[in-house]
Amino acid sequence: MAPLHLQLANSTLRRVIKRLHFPLEIMLVCVRWYAAYPLSLRNLEEMMAERGVTVDHATVHRWALKILPVLTAVFRTRKRSVDGSWRVDETYILVGGQWKYLYRAVDRMGLTVDFLLTxxxxxxxxxxxxxxxxxxxxxxxxxTIDKSGANTAAVRALIADSGLAIELRQSKYLNNVVEQDHRAIKRRIRPMMGFKSFWAARRILAGVETMHMIRKGQMSCPKGVVTPAAQQFYSLAI
Structure with missing residues (x-):
């Protein structure tokens, strides 16, 4: 596992990791793998052991809960703009044995607009x-939404209250792009077998969505410079 040689400048992250007692490079690698790939925490524990690093799976989970929200907040300040035509849909997420709802929107090119667990x-x-x-x-x-009455009422009320000139369309066919995009998120969280708490679900899902957007090329980078997704993720910490 190659060293990242990161110089930590993010003051919020510095406070977060102050008492975690592991090198930042190791924590970031574990957190990125957890957000990026369909791996369980025990998978990560075994993978790190093969690399000579002894870390408990619960410790990796604690790192993810603390670090991912900080990196997500930084990413939102570096996120590229999206197209003006949005496709909105929600999918089910199991939290504490109950189904909750992950609202997501993508533009016509499939780039993620935003997400919210409710x-x-x-x-x-x-x-x-x-x-x-x-x-x-x-x-x-x-x-563009499906036939959901709640979504329709929300958009119409927003337009009426704000005066925004937004065209509302209801089309299942046009929303295929966001429904297909749900699959990448579902594929990643399937090994997690659901979340124990709403608080934890929001934090982990934010990291998963952030890594998904980085892979789509949605993070602002120097013009003409091709930076691997992994390095883009690590750069959020510095």
Missing amino acids: ARRDEAAARRFFEQAINLHDAPEKI
Whole structure:
């Protein structure tokens, strides 16, 4: 495992890892693997042992819960803009033995607009997601949804209250791109066998989504410079 030679400049991350007692390079490698690949925590424990690093699977989980939210916040400041035509859909996520809802949007090219895990699937949850996405990327020209009454009501209420000129479309066919994109997230979290708490689910899912966006090339990098996804992820810490 090659050293990353990172110089930590992120003050928030510095505070987070202060008492974790492992080199940053090892923690970041474990956290990236956990966010990027369909591996269980015990898989990671075995993989690190093969590399001469003794670390308990519960410790890796603790690293992910602490580090991923910090890197996600940094990524949001470096995220590229998206197209003005959004496709929005939600999928089911098992949390504490109950189904919760992961709202997601992608643009017409399949680039991720934003995501939000909610406890309910209703107008209030949908509107919260739309407002969060608009705060990050400004208002889109078009929003395409399925026949969900909650999503329809949320978009119409948002348009009425804000005066935004957004075209609302309802089309199952046009939403295939976001439904297909759900698969990458589902494939990653399947080995996790669900989450124990809503709090933990939000943090881990944020890291999974961030790594997914980096792989799509959605992180701003110097023009003309091709940087591997792994190095882009590690650069969020410095």
